[in-house]
Amino acid sequence: MHIIYNLGIHLTRFILQVLALFNLKIKKGVIGRRQTFEILKNTIKANDKTLWFHCASLGEYEQGLPVFEKLKEHYKTHKIILSFFSPSGYEIRKNTPLADAVVYLPLDTKKNAKSFMNLVHPELTVFVKYDIWPNFLNEMKVLGKRAILISATFRKHQTYFQWYGSPLRKALFVFEHIFTQNESSKTLLKSIGYTQITVSGDTRFDRVTKQLDMVNHLDFIANFKNNKLCIVGGSTWPEGEALLAKYINTHPSTDLKFIIAPHNIKSHLIQNFIESIEEPVALYSNKDTADLKNTRVFVIDTIGLLSKIYSYADIAYVGGALGTTGLHNTLEPAVFGVPIIIGSHYENFPEAHDLIKTGGTFSISNQNTFDEILDDLIENTVHRKKAGQANAQFIDKNKGAVIQICNYLRI
Numbered sequence: 001m002h003i004i005y006n007l008g009i010h011l012t013r014f015i016l017q018v019l020a021l022f023n024l025k026i027k028k029g030v031i032g033r034r035q036t037f038e039i040l041k042n043t044i045k046a047n048d049k050t051l052w053f054h055c056a057s058l059g060e061y062e063q064g065l066p067v068f069e070k071l072k073e074h075y076k077t078h079k080i081i082l083s084f085f086s087p088s089g090y091e092i093r094k095n096t097p098l099a100d101a102v103v104y105l106p107l108d109t110k111k112n113a114k115s116f117m118n119l120v121h122p123e124l125t126v127f128v129k130y131d132i133w134p135n136f137l138n139e140m141k142v143l144g145k146r147a148i149l150i151s152a153t154f155r156k157h158q159t160y161f162q163w164y165g166s167p168l169r170k171a172l173f174v175f176e177h178i179f180t181q182n183e184s185s186k187t188l189l190k191s192i193g194y195t196q197i198t199v200s201g202d203t204r205f206d207r208v209t210k211q212l213d214m215v216n217h218l219d220f221i222a223n224f225k226n227n228k229l230c231i232v233g234g235s236t237w238p239e240g241e242a243l244l245a246k247y248i249n250t251h252p253s254t255d256l257k258f259i260i261a262p263h264n265i266k267s268h269l270i271q272n273f274i275e276s277i278e279e280p281v282a283l284y285s286n287k288d289t290a291d292l293k294n295t296r297v298f299v300i301d302t303i304g305l306l307s308k309i310y311s312y313a314d315i316a317y318v319g320g321a322l323g324t325t326g327l328h329n330t331l332e333p334a335v336f337g338v339p340i341i342i343g344s345h346y347e348n349f350p351e352a353h354d355l356i357k358t359g360g361t362f363s364i365s366n367q368n369t370f371d372e373i374l375d376d377l378i379e380n381t382v383h384r385k386k387a388g389q390a391n392a393q394f395i396d397k398n399k400g401a402v403i404q405i406c407n408y409l410r411i
Contacts, residue, residue: 005134005167006110013107028087032104040081040119043101049078052122054105056131057086059329061093063151064128066206066402068098071126074411081120085131092303108133117143124409126150127175134167137174149178150405151203153350154185161188179405182350200404202351208307208335209399216311224282224292225257225312229378232313232338233260234306235328238269240319240343243370245276248297250371252279256378259309261300263319263328270301307332315377315384317341322365327352330361335395339377339387341370360390 020027044050053068055061061084072080082099084090094102106112113135125140125147132149140147149172159165160172169192172178179200180186186197233244241260248258262270274281281297282290284305292298300309310316316333320326321343330352333340344365346352355361362377364370377384 002134002167009108009135013109016107025087028091029085029104032087032090033106036103036106037115037119039101039103040116044079044081044119044121049075050081050120050122051075051078052081052083052120052125053099053128054083054125054131055085055089055128057084057089058092059089060128060131060151061089062207062329063202063204064126065098066203066210067126067150067405070402070406070411071124071409072098075123078123081122105133105136108135110135110139113139117145121145124148129153132168132171134171137171141174147175148405148409149175150200151401152178152180152185153182154180154188155348156188161192177408179401179408198404198408200401201398203401203405204329204331204351205395205399206402208329208331209395211307211311211332211335214308216308218305218308218312220284220287220292221259221298221309221312224259224295224298226293228255228257229314230257230259230312231315231317231374231378232309232333233258233317234310234319234333235263236260236317236319237263237323237325238272239322240317241273242276243322243364243367244317245273246367247371247374249276249278254296257296257298259298259300259312261306261309263325265301265303267301270299274299310338311336313338315339315341315374317374319343321345321349321352321363330355331395334360334391337388337392339384340391341373341377355391355394358390358394360387360394362387 016026016030020030051071053064055064079100080098082102083105085105090102090104096102106116117139122145125145127149129151137147154160160169172194177196178189179198181202183199186199189197233240244260277297280295281299282292282295284300284302310333313333316338318328318330318333318340320328327342327346327349330340330342334355340355340361342352342361342363344363356363362373364373
C-alpha cells in the first residue's frame, strides 16, 4: 500500500503541473512549492529552535490560531514555520506576523519530507483537523520529533478506517496525542487501536469568542445601518445571492438594510449580483462617495471585514450550503447572538446540526422557505432575539478547547 501511495503522490505532482497550465489557483500552488526550500534555507539556521504549524487552508488556520498564539507567546525564542497546502490559505496569510516563514507544504514524497524536516527540525509540530501526510509524519517518527493533531474530526467512510488505508492509518499513530471535536471521532480512533485521545471540542469556539473582546466598530457600517434592521449575507455564492436579490426586490421597505459580503469578490461576479438588484447598490470600494445612510443594499467587495460586520447583523445568512462549495463559518455570526439562515447541504458540518437543534439556526432549500423564515425573523422580534440568544449560548457552552490543549502541552 505504501508503494501505491507514493506512486499516487508522484502522479499527483504531474497532474498538478498539467492543470496549472489552465488554472491560476493551481498554478500559484505549483510555483509556490518550488520556492519553499529556498525560503526555509534563508529563514532557519541549524541551531535555531523552531515550531511547525500546518494547515490545509485558511479555515484550518483560523481554527488553529488560538493555539498558535499561545505557543508563540510561550516559546518566545523559537522561530515559527507556518505551512499551507492550499493557495487560498497561503495567499491570504503569507504575511502574518505570527510566523517567521510562511510556505507551501511540498508534496508528500519521501525526498521532500526528509529535506523539509532537516531544514525545519521542529521541537513541536501542530497539525489542524486533517491534511495527514504519511511521509512527513514518518520522517518525524524517524527523527523522534513531537507532533499533535488538534480539532480533528473523523467519519467512518474515511480512508483511515478502510482495509486499504494502511499508510494514512499508520501516520495517525505518529501523533503523540489527538484532540478531537467530538466523541464519535474518538470512538473511530479507538476502533483502530489509537488511544491517546482527548475530546476537547473545536478550537474555533475559542477563536470566535475572542472576537467579542476586539474593537468591532466600523464607522461606515454604522452609518449604513442607521439604527435599522440589518440582514447580513456572509460568504455568499450566486445561488444564495439569487435568493437575497429576489427578497430585496420584493420587499422594498426602507426599514430593512442588507449587507452582502460575497465569498468570491471577482468584479464580474459582483457586477452580476448588482445588476440583479432593482435599486441602487453601494460598494465598499466606493463607500467614501456613496450615500450609505440612504442606501438599502451594501456590497462588500473586499475581504477581512466580515467578522466585524456580523456584529451589526440582526439576522445573518451564511453561504455555501445551497450549492456544493461547503458551508462557511456559522460560528462568527453566532457569537454575536445573531439568528442564522443556511442552505440544506450541511451534512459534514456538525456545528450546523447542533446550532439547528438549539433553535437559533434555520435551514432552507428554496426561495419559499427562505422568504418564510426571513419574514418570521423580521416580524417576530421575540423569536428573533430568542434564536440569537440560543446561538450565543451554544458558543459559550462549547468554548475551552484551547485550555485543554495548552494544559496538555504544559503552557
